[in-house]
Amino acid sequence: MESLKESELRLFIDSVRRYFEVTSRVPVEITSAYLGMGALHGHEFNGIVTFSGPLTGQVTVSLPMRAVCELLLIQRETKLTEANLLDAVGEIANTLAGNARRHLGSEVDISVPTTVRGPRIDTRQACRHPYVITFRWNTYPGLVCVDLAPTG
Amino acid sequence: MKLLVVDDSNMVRSRIARIVQGGALGAVTLVGMARDGAEALRAARQASPDLVTMDLTMPEMDGLACIPALLAAHPRTRILVISALDDKSTAIRALRLGAHGFLPKPFTDEALQLALHGLVQHKA
Numbered sequence: 440m441e442s443l444k445e446s447e448l449r450l451f452i453d454s455v456r457r458y459f460e461v462t463s464r465v466p467v468e469i470t471s472a473y474l475g476m477g478a479l480h481g482h483e484f485n486g487i488v489t490f491s492g493p494l495t496g497q498v499t500v501s502l503p504m505r506a507v508c509e510l511l512l513i514q515r516e517t518k519l520t521e522a523n524l525l526d527a528v529g530e531i532a533n534t535l536a537g538n539a540r541r542h543l544g545s546e547v548d549i550s551v552p553t554t555v556r557g558p559r560i561d562t563r564q565a566c567r568h569p570y571v572i573t574f575r576w577n578t579y580p581g582l583v584c585v586d587l588a589p590t591g
Numbered sequence: 592m593k594l595l596v597v598d599d600s601n602m603v604r605s606r607i608a609r610i611v612q613g614g615a616l617g618a619v620t621l622v623g624m625a626r627d628g629a630e631a632l633r634a635a636r637q638a639s640p641d642l643v644t645m646d647l648t649m650p651e652m653d654g655l656a657c658i659p660a661l662l663a664a665h666p667r668t669r670i671l672v673i674s675a676l677d678d679k680s681t682a683i684r685a686l687r688l689g690a691h692g693f694l695p696k697p698f699t700d701e702a703l704q705l706a707l708h709g710l711v712q713h714k715a
Contacts (some may be wrong), residue, residue, distance in 0.1 A: 462697045545680040551649065
């Protein structure tokens with residue numbers, strides 16, 4: 440399948456910046472953006488949103504445990520259980536996907552987030568070379584994998 | 592005024608609860624939290640909330656299905672939608688279904704306080 444245009448994928452870069460800056464008031468540094476090839480090694484906590492309708496595929500947000508803990512602490516959440524950490528990374532994925540939909544079209548459907556613990560990211564669901572954005576927030580690394588393609 | 596918080600994310604529910612319990616919205620008391628639309632309807636039957644914060648993307652029953660059902664049973668309740676689906680057509684759809692305000696995610700504490708304050712004033 441044909442992958443998304445670069446301009447459309449920039450939406451996700453903007454969404455990543457906006458999410459962390461609004462939520463934590465700590466800016467995000469985008470460290471790289473590239474087309475992924477083969478298996479992708481992410482971080483420990485992963486939130487995944489599935490797209491359907493005119494776009495098919497998924498968007499994954501991957502963060503190390505310490506980053507998710509820090510984000511919860513900034514929001515004054517002190518119960519740093521695995522369930523809360525997974526919930527948080529799922530909510531970040533939901534927010535990035537929802538915000539990007541504003542530009543992708545309201546006919547695009549997004550799922551409720553699912554969450555996975557473990558560094559292996561299941562890529563190439565929709566396109567051969569998913570778009571990978573790496574970033575640094577508050578000294579911690581993070582990654583967003585945009586694996587989307589027009590349906591059909 | 593009694594507030595019910597509806598969101599499938601525990602992080603968001605807890606954050607809204609902390610902001611409200613912090614006292615910046617003096618007259619508002621948290622009376623319940625729900626993680627989807629069906630749970631929200633059950634909670635509303637018990638607590639008869641004056642105000643509801645409502646997420647849209649949720650399992651079981653989503654926010655757009657819950658808004659008219661909740662207002663049918665509690666017509667005086669005021670609903671603030673808080674959602675990452677921040678496109679204009681979704682916001683208009685929520686307002687046409689009877690929601691009274693729309694706050695896009697991500698949001699700051701101040702933005703939430705302002706939005707809830709507006710609903711409180713209108714209710715009063």
